Amino acid sequence: MTTHSNKIVLLTGGSRGLGKESALQLAKKGFDVIITYQSNKADAENVVNEIKSLGQKSSSLQLDLSKVSSFDGFVSNLKETLEKDFGKTTIDSLVNNAGTGYYASIEETTEEGFDAMATTHLKAPFFLTQKLLPMINEGGSIVNTSSGLARFSYPNYAAYAIMKAGIDSLTRYQALEFGSRKIRVNSIAPGAIATDFGGGAVRDNQALNDMIANATALGRVGLPDDIGSVIVFLCSDDSKWINAQRIEVAGGIHI
Secondary structure (H helix, E strand, O other): OOOOOOOEEEEOOOOOHHHHHHHHHHHHOOOEEEEEEOOOHHHHHHHHHHHHHOOOOEEEEEOOOOOHHHHHHHHHHHHHHHHHHHOOOOEEEEEEOOOOOOOOOOOOOOHHHHHHHHHHHHHHHHHHHHHHHHHEEEEEEEEEEOOHHHOOOOOOOHHHHHHHHHHHHHHHHHHHHHHHHOOEEEEEEEOOEOOOHHHHHHHHOHHHHHHHHHOEOOOOOEOHHHHHHHHHHHHOHHHOOOOOOEEEEOOOEOO
8 A cells, every 4th residue: 555654634533443443544554643532532542642652643632523513613623733743734534433323213213312313423524524624635535434224224223324325425415516626535334343333232242243244245244444444545545536435345235
């Protein structure tokens, strides 16, 4: 893979799970990484220190995706951090990774739960990207996180999955409108991954794990490092002609 010396990636939700793994893989490939966390500063700082131990620059910033009104303050903090810690004023890639799950039937979904999914998974990436756009270098890359559940359907994921379908559409519109600045936009759609997401069900529930593995051509559930390497690819110039795509990274589930 080509060198990425001094390229900076901003990745939301980098203190745990897929975000943490992706941040570390970006660092191993030579990217400097800024991660965000919602509340767990200690975990975020541990990731920052791990990235620094790999020889890359890193910082963490607090960001609550449920409060769009806080985004202007976040952008100000980001500008200060870039100048102070990186000697830069811009970033090269944005990875909209952060999110939470919601598990309920359509009948039992609350308006509050639905609104939380809409804000975190659709409204927040829309407006955060809008506000960060002036800071993304020409020729940069945006990676939005979708889900396998936007293509195939499991019960009790409607409120979560339909927002991820929206992310796939948003990705295409962003690619169209940002193309004049040569910024590529793609969405990555993980299948079921063994992390602590959703209470760790895929990781810890053997029956669920086996069911998913049996429905997957490659015969297992996904692992965090299956996803991080694809995010690295989409942030790098190696993917320079991939744009407006939804890339499902799921081992061939429900083909």
